[in-house]
Amino acid sequence: MIFSKTLKHWYSINKRMLPWRQTQDPYFIWLSEIILQQTQVKQGLPYYQAFVAQYPTVFDLAKADESEVLKLWQGLGYYSRARNLHATSKYIVSAFNGEFPNNYKALLKLKGVGDYTASAIASICFNEATAVVDGNVYRVLSRYFGIDTPINSSKGVKEFKALAQELIDKEDPANFNQAIMEFGAVQCTPKNPDCRICPLNKGCIAFNKNRIAELPVKIKSAKAKKKHFNFLVFVSKDQKTVLEKREGKGIWQNLYQFPLVETDKNLDYNQFKTLVKNHTLLEGMPFELLLYNKDVMVHKLSHQHLHTKFWIVNVERLNGNAISVDKIHDFPVPIIIGNFIEAFNF
DNA sequence: AATACGGGGTT
DNA sequence: AACCCAGTATT
Numbered sequence: 001m002i003f004s005k006t007l008k009h010w011y012s013i014n015k016r017m018l019p020w021r022q023t024q025d026p027y028f029i030w031l032s033e034i035i036l037q038q039t040q041v042k043q044g045l046p047y048y049q050a051f052v053a054q055y056p057t058v059f060d061l062a063k064a065d066e067s068e069v070l071k072l073w074q075g076l077g078y079y080s081r082a083r084n085l086h087a088t089s090k091y092i093v094s095a096f097n098g099e100f101p102n103n104y105k106a107l108l109k110l111k112g113v114g115d116y117t118a119s120a121i122a123s124i125c126f127n128e129a130t131a132v133v134d135g136n137v138y139r140v141l142s143r144y145f146g147i148d149t150p151i152n153s154s155k156g157v158k159e160f161k162a163l164a165q166e167l168i169d170k171e172d173p174a175n176f177n178q179a180i181m182e183f184g185a186v187q188c189t190p191k192n193p194d195c196r197i198c199p200l201n202k203g204c205i206a207f208n209k210n211r212i213a214e215l216p217v218k219i220k221s222a223k224a225k226k227k228h229f230n231f232l233v234f235v236s237k238d239q240k241t242v243l244e245k246r247e248g249k250g251i252w253q254n255l256y257q258f259p260l261v262e263t264d265k266n267l268d269y270n271q272f273k274t275l276v277k278n279h280t281l282l283e284g285m286p287f288e289l290l291l292y293n294k295d296v297m298v299h300k301l302s303h304q305h306l307h308t309k310f311w312i313v314n315v316e317r318l319n320g321n322a323i324s325v326d327k328i329h330d331f332p333v334p335i336i337i338g339n340f341i342e343a344f345n346f
Numbered sequence: 347a348a349t350a351c352g353g354g355g356t357t
Numbered sequence: 358a359a360c361c362c363a364g365t366a367t368t
Binding site: 036037038039040084112113114115116117134136152190191298 | 362365366
């Protein structure tokens with residue numbers, strides 16, 4: 001009780017002014033929560049503003065092409081969020097005439113909406129007392145109550161959800177949920193929290209046992225796999241190049257890239273030239289091959305380290321699939337491609 | 347229960 | 358280079 005009361009008092013004084021805190025409209029809350037999955041406010045805020053500006057209603061979002069939505073999402077990562085966001089907007093419009101479901105159970109059925117997001121929307125928009133458990137909540141609860149259960153074990157997920165559900169203020173779930181998350185983000189930070197000024201330090205088990213740095217406990221993830229990516233940046237005399245859409249499973253689904261040659265190890269210039277000669281897009285045409293980045297770029301994803309080279313392939317002409325280089329900015333691309341395009345400047 | 351899925355940050 | 362951050366879907 002003292003825990004919830006202190007949290008809410010702290011929140012009333014310390015909460016940041018954020019655009020999604022000015023509304024209870026489920027469209028805006030849903031949009032903000034999807035953007036903020038796995039993402040800090042600092043990184044997500046400009047994307048939220050761009051989406052609100054471009055798609056003021058769920059109908060506007062539903063009318064857009066997926067590619068346009070992905071373009072706006074470009075750089076934010078975890079692109080399935082954008083694909084699911086778009087698919088769900090279409091579903092909300094066609095199945096519910098643009099009206100969002102108004103309870104946790106129904107919200108959970110939406111693509112891209114899991115336990116956390118359903119709880120956030122249900123509590124913030126509809127005052128349903130369902131506890132949110134995001135990374136901030138795991139940290140606050142594990143420290144305050146001194147809980148060692150790994151937060152990413154199935155036991156931990158159940159245990160922390162049950163505890164949060166026990167603690168939630170049933171009269172004011174919206175404020176309680178937002179208070180505990182904001183407290184984790186601002187006061188009970190992952191590294192070096194300033195516990196001297198923490199209003200909860202008296203009852204905090206981790207603080208009193210000097211275990212702040214040890215909690216929360218997390219099971220280590222597997223080491224990232226190393227991959228070797230070679231992008232072929234075609235440039236024709238008439239200023240055309242080639243982009244391909246990534247289909248199927250795997251990273252960057254439905255985003256565009258320069259034709260990719262993946263190798264099982266790093267190849268030097270001559271090895272790669274021999275290999276690329278037989279590429280279908282070259283078909284025995286004469287070409288000039290230049291390595292753009294002398295050092296391999298390492299692009300780090302959660303589960304893959306992409307050792308990447310950009311190869312400039314100068315050719316006389318390209319066939320019908322080529323695009324004019326002025327059009328290149330219209331395509332959604334992964335950030336490593338986007339950075340290259342910006343630097344290369346065609 | 348384990349893994350895939352981005353990109354940004356710190357040490 | 359090694360580490361931390363952290364929701365959902367799939368297998």
